[in-house]
Amino acid sequence: MPRRARNTLEGHLFHVTLRGVAGEDIVRDDADRLRFVWQLKEVTKRFGWRVICWCLMNTHVHVVIEADIEQMSVTVHRLACLYAMYFNKRHERRGHLFENRFSSWIVRDEDHLDKTFNYVLDNPVRAGLSPTADGWPWSWPRRERPRGPTWPEEPMQAHPL
Secondary structure: OOOOOOOOOOOOEEHHHHEEEEOOOOOOOOHHHHHHHHHHHHHHHHHEEEEEEEEEEEEEEEEEEEOOOHHHHHHHHHHHHHHHHHHHHOOOOOOOEEEEOOOOOOOOOOHHHHHHHHHHHHHHHOOOOOOHHHHHEEEOOOOOOOHEEEHHOOOHOOOOO
């Protein structure tokens, strides 16, 4: 049975996740993490996403972005494919790295955005990987969400890596 097509929406905020197959790690070390972050930055620049925040965990990644849904689908597919090719080659493995399609949710309003922002950045704390959200080096930005006229126009290039 074919998959149901996603709705077409323009210029919305989305919470996107990619998860490893069967809960497997999608990163094994800092070299993988750096490559994933680099790949995220590259597709962000190429496809014009506005990244609000992201958090890279061992088994999955969360990204909150502004994009239209068609752009989001193409970009997430590109990100997943390019990173999986790198990961499989580096670790001498074959097959899928990510399970199914990515998951995405529309961020409805400011309150929902605040909750999503906190949920994404608090992931390492809930998983016991860091005592504080700011202590996890594989997320961006730090605790305060950008606000005012520069939000969400400020692109991911502000990331310190």
